[in-house]
Amino acid sequence: MSEVQNQLIAFRELVKKIKSYEEAVGLIYWDMRTGLPKKGVESRSDVVGVLSTEMFKLSISDEMGAFLQFLSEPQHWEQVDELNRKIILECQKDYDRSRKIPTEKYQAYVVLTSNAESLWETAKSTSDYALFQPYLEKIIAANLEFIELWGYKDNKYDTLLDMYEPGMTVAKLDEVFGALRKKLVPLAASIQASKNQPETAFLRQTFSKDQQRQFSLFILNQMGYDFEAGRLDETVHPFATGLNPGDVRITTRYLEDDVVSALFGTIHEGGHALYEQNISAELIGTNLCTGTSMGIHESQSRFWENMIGRSASFWNRYYADLQKTFPGQFDDVSVEAFYKAINEVKPSLIRIEADELTYNLHIMIRYEIEKALFNETITAAELPQFWNEKYKEYLGVEPSTNEEGVLQDVHWSGGAFGYFPSYALGNMYAAQMRHTMLARMPNFEELVEQGNLLPIKEWLVEQIYQYGKSLTPAEIIQQVTGEALNPDYLVAYLEEKYQEIYKLV
Amino acid sequence: MSEVQNQLIAFRELVKKIKSYEEAVGLIYWDMRTGLPKKGVESRSDVVGVLSTEMFKLSISDEMGAFLQFLSEPQHWEQVDELNRKIILECQKDYDRSRKIPTEKYQAYVVLTSNAESLWETAKSTSDYALFQPYLEKIIAANLEFIELWGYKDNKYDTLLDMYEPGMTVAKLDEVFGALRKKLVPLAASIQASKNQPETAFLRQTFSKDQQRQFSLFILNQMGYDFEAGRLDETVHPFATGLNPGDVRITTRYLEDDVVSALFGTIHEGGHALYEQNISAELIGTNLCTGTSMGIHESQSRFWENMIGRSASFWNRYYADLQKTFPGQFDDVSVEAFYKAINEVKPSLIRIEADELTYNLHIMIRYEIEKALFNETITAAELPQFWNEKYKEYLGVEPSTNEEGVLQDVHWSGGAFGYFPSYALGNMYAAQMRHTMLARMPNFEELVEQGNLLPIKEWLVEQIYQYGKSLTPAEIIQQVTGEALNPDYLVAYLEEKYQEIYKLV
Structure with missing residues (x-):
């Protein structure tokens, strides 16, 4: 067997080992949420810590580095089949991302977000944004620092988007969300105005x-x-x-x-x-x-x-x-x-209770905020006001407390910036696929x-x-529907559905 | 902090890490038996393999060896507190046991017992002892080889007993089981002869x-x-x-x-x-x-x-x-x-269906067999006959097939020799504790x-x-009851209970 084949076999063993740790941790999380007895949590959390650390160490190990370097050399790469190339590139992405952050910085960040998550619960239940704000500021600052270390091309926020939706950019989202909003805001308004409200x-x-x-x-x-x-x-x-x-x-x-x-x-x-x-x-x-x-x-x-x-x-x-x-x-x-x-469509304050149509508007608000934060056009201090104004503008409703406003979602306390757009992307992808x-x-x-x-x-x-x-997501949507992501399908689907239900035409 | 303290902290971290792996594997096994979907078994078995191997490697690692060596040196040992000493000794026991078996031999044994376990199911369901016998012979031979490597003092079988009941010996078991059998065989017989059989x-x-x-x-x-x-x-x-x-x-x-x-x-x-x-x-x-x-x-x-x-x-x-x-x-x-x-007491062929009294006799039969096998006074070929004779002698019943005879238990196919006595020891310990x-x-x-x-x-x-x-078990029973294991308490308890139920006196 060639040296490349030998290396590939050993590399795949390592990849499989990492995946085994991931599976074990996945099962532990499932168990934590479905039936782990209360008093077992503390020790089980330690187990998660041990296994996650081990998994992380393997993914950035020198062994992994050596495989990636060897297999990426042109004379070796040309002997690597398509599937293994994709596996290697995916490992490389993880490896680079993790290796670029100094360990102490990353560990401090894990502690920060873990504290922020429990603090967020208190802040939310007391509607106390001032309590949460300093943590949010630190999380944003840390992410900005990471973005510098990871590097970015057009827009800093792209780097965060890419973590959840590989290849997605602000340029693209501005375009599709813009088109979507232009249609959905008036559609929601005319539904509100309709006399044909359903009995529920x-x-x-x-x-x-x-x-x-x-x-x-x-x-x-x-x-x-x-x-x-x-x-x-x-x-x-x-x-x-x-x-x-x-x-x-x-x-x-x-x-x-x-x-x-x-x-x-x-x-x-x-x-x-x-x-x-x-x-x-x-x-x-x-x-x-x-x-x-x-x-x-x-x-x-x-x-x-x-x-x-x-x-x-x-x-x-x-x-x-x-x-x-x-x-x-x-x-x-x-x-x-x-x-x-x-x-039933009803503009509301709480995202997770939103209907199929207005849900997209909740997402766009969060997108606008995250984009502005990472382009540093607004500060964490300005968030509540910005939030409330956007709700007024997009949905015609305004929160009376921060609990039902800017503090409602857990995501930011855990540092999950760039995640929210996925929800609305999902709706657009789905409508486009349905059309095909x-x-x-x-x-x-x-x-x-x-x-x-x-x-x-x-x-x-x-x-x-x-x-x-x-x-990739872009390859999938192109291959399935013959074109790139296009918000028109979601608009058409929603218009057709709700015009009929609310007798709008 | 002294060097010993530093080493102890690092050593305890390693011990805790091993324990975390054990906890993860324990949860996976629980899940496998309670609700793992059928199609998930294969991948989950790989996960168990990865984690168990890692755990084993840690327990025999050079790092572990270095801790054990350092901490055992007299000038360090005297600085180690009682609890840590016990933890160290326990690790040392595992370390020695595992290190003494060459890796290839151990891996071959794991494969052997794994194959034997699935083969045993077939052998049992077809009552075909001849199918199982060559595997059993190999498992016994491997264990004899391990015993040589581990070392033994008075009796080879002691080394196996010690794995499940630290400190237990053939000398002690011969004594307590002998005393027990002398009383229980006639007690069971007089119960059988009683006219006061319960309605069930x-x-x-x-x-x-x-x-x-x-x-x-x-x-x-x-x-x-x-x-x-x-x-x-x-x-x-x-x-x-x-x-x-x-x-x-x-x-x-x-x-x-x-x-x-x-x-x-x-x-x-x-x-x-x-x-x-x-x-x-x-x-x-x-x-x-x-x-x-x-x-x-x-x-x-x-x-x-x-x-x-x-x-x-x-x-x-x-x-x-x-x-x-x-x-x-x-x-x-x-x-x-x-x-x-x-x-109700009823001499029967199947251990796991036995009553509180005759259960002990089922165990003694297995004990006699294991002892004879590892002292090489009988061969695997002679097992079925030996089994059937003992059932006749102790319980007055005789299996008509090997399924309800020598093939009934899974233990031997997995190499778990030395385990059976625990069940009867449990009864004796319990009765002695109850007396106190x-x-x-x-x-x-x-x-x-x-x-x-x-x-x-x-x-x-x-x-x-x-x-x-x-x-240790010996310390526990001594501390709780003020004396060493004594079978008389179980005899007295059973006699009192069944004399009353069956109106024997």
């Missing part, structure tokens, strides 16, 4: 957890979620976690006074899970065995939750099942009334009406899921 | 899982099992696992046609769990943070299962609760009848009759649980 009271009866769980399991099954490669549990905050493609777990939360919260939570996480369950076997044990970006991941959860789960076709098929699951509780409610109720899907599968709506969801899942597996992280 | 049919009605679970949870609570430091799940084979004292999980199995199987399984595992939950906080993160031996551990599960859970006092208190949990199902059954039924407890707490039976079990638990915490592995 029937969604708020009492619904037993057991029955909700039964229905959630039924729908997951219909979506093609593989229960031999996953499980459904209950947590306060729903999530999906792909430990490996054969073990992708989801959780949901049952509210006894809300029939759809758990259901749409389940479908949403189920969408994430379908992605992870269907990554190609050849990627297992590599750093490409995961979704390609937060945005593409979110496109799948939102496609399933909103474009399937909140569609008229879906409920034409499944409403009778819902009625049967909750006997007597929906006797007087027509499927049309139900469909309209679950699609409708063209390629003319019987799409029919399939949904028949509850024949598997061909839709299979199409997504072929087009997206199987590739994991071996294609 | 009412134990075999249909009992819903939910109600069984409810009752199991209730009894665990009564025992003082801390649900903030544990949880109860369902598995095919019940077990307890102490990940750390704040996270000690137990599982049980609900049989719908048997009201007591899950209950006694739960109490048994609950006994193991009480031990692990109550180890002193100062031992957390050390190799002493576990039960001191398999025998002492088993003494606790059996004390709670048999000496509390199958006692008349216990049911005088809790029978009404059982009746309430299963409405109508025990209306015609008196508490006396129930008590006698759950204490009755002397020190004259109101013992009263407490049980009142369902006031916490003082009993607290006594065990003080006497046993808190020490973890910082005292």
Whole structure:
């Protein structure tokens, strides 16, 4: 065997070892959130510390450095196959990013954000922005310092965006968010003005957890979620976690006074899970065995939750099942009334409670803020005012406290700047993919009406899921739809949907 | 700080790191047995491989060797406190044991036993001893080789016993098992001859899982099992696992046609769990943070299962609760009848189904066999015949197939020679401790009759649980009862109990 082949085998062993640590830590986190006894937390946190440190050390080890250097030399690189090249480049990216930050700086940052997260909880519950502000300032300053060390081309904020959505830039986001906002702000306003507001009271009866769980399991099954490669549990905050493609777990939360919260939570996480369950076997044990970006991941959860789960076709098929699951509780409610109720649009202050349409506006506000912070056109001190003005401008509502304003999200306290745009990107990607899907599968709506969801899942597996992280988000959207990210599809989808529901035309 | 102090701090860090790996692997095993999706097994097994290898490497690392050498030097050792000395000695024991086996030999043995375990399943289900025999021969040969490398004093088998029950020897076991057998064989025989056999049919009605679970949870609570430091799940084979004292999980199995199987399984595992939950906080993160031996551990599960859970006092208190949990199902059954039924003695072929009395005889048979094998007085080929003769001699029954004979237990296929005696040691330790407890707490039976079990638990915490592995089994039994292991207490306890139930006198 050639020396390159030998090195590749040893390199892949190391990559697999790192992935094993990641899987172990993933399981520990799942357990922490689903059932770890309270008194076991302290010791388990130490275990996470040991394993995470070890994983980090391996990823920046001299051994890793030597592999990357050897394999990148032109005469060796040309002997490396396509897949291994991608694995190497991904390792190189991690390696460079981590190696450029001095260890003491990084450790100080971990302590800072960990303290900030617990402090944020207090600040939020007391609406006390002044308490949080100094921490936020330090986190921003640290990130600005990291950006200098990592380097950047056009815009400092690009470097942060790239962590969650490789290749995404301010230039691109300004363009797509701008186009989107121009259409969605007036659309939301005309919905508000419509006289055809849906009745929603029937969604708020009492619904037993057991029955909700039964229905959630039924729908997951219909979506093609593989229960031999996953499980459904209950947590306060729903999530999906792909430990490996054969073990992708989801959780949901049952509210006894809300029939759809758990259901749409389940479908949403189920969408994430379908992605992870269907990554190609050849990627297992590599750093490409995961979704390609937060945005593409979110496109799948939102496609399933909103474009399937909140569609008229879906409920034409499944409403009778819902009625049967909750006997007597929906006797007087027509499927049309139900469909309209679950699609109610209402500008609000809290992102996580927002509807499918206005959600995008919540995201754009956060984007504008993060961009301004990292281009240093506003300061942390100016945040609350900036926040409130933007809410007024985009959504026509204004927070009366910082708890329901600038302090509502946990993300910034953990330093996750650049993450928020993924949510709206997901909606745009999803609508654009749906457009292609409708063209390629003319019987799409029919399939949904028949509850024949598997061909839709299979199409997504072929087009997206199987590739994991071996294609970039830009490559995925180009390959699936034949063009780059284009916000028009989301606009068209939302306009069509809501014009009909609210009888706007 | 002195150099010794510095070294101790670094040494303890390493010990804690090893313990963290152990905790992670423990959680993964728990998950594998409680809910890991089928398709996730393969990748998860790789993760276990990576973490176990790392843990093993740390325990025999040059770093560990250097610490042990430095700290053991007389002028350093005298500066080491009592607790750290014990931690060092425990590490040294592991280090020596592992270092003495050449790596290739050990790896070959791991493969051998892993293959033997899956082969044993086939051999068992087809009653085909000839299929299993060559593997067993190799496993025995490997262990004999290891014993030579490890070294031994009086008896080769002592070296294996010491792995599960530190300090236990053939000399001691011959003595205690001999005394025990002399009394138990005739006791079992006179029970068989008694005309007062209990009625047991009412134990075999249909009992819903939910109600069984409810009752199991209730009894665990009564025992003082801390649900903030544990949880109860369902598995095919019940077990307890102490990940750390704040996270000690137990599982049980609900049989719908048997009201007591899950209950006694739960109490048994609950006994193991009480031990692990109550180890002193100062031992957390050390190799002493576990039960001191398999025998002492088993003494606790059996004390709670048999000496509390199958006692008349216990049911005088809790029978009404059982009746309430299963409405109508025990209306015609008196508490006396129930008590006698759950204490039925019946010589049988299968160890894991044996009653409290004859269980000890099953163990002695395995002990005689293991002792003979490692003293090379019988060969693997002679095993089935030896087995069947011993069953005839000790229990008066004879297997008609190897499935219900020599192939019934998994232990030997995994190389776990020396483990079996723990079960009977547990019974003897428990009876001896109970004797002391009755002397020190004259109101013992009263407490049980009142369902006031916490003082009993607290006594065990003080006497046993808190020490973890910082005292040897011999130190524990001496300290608690004022004398060395003595089989007479178990004999007296069993005679008293069964003479009354079967009206033997």
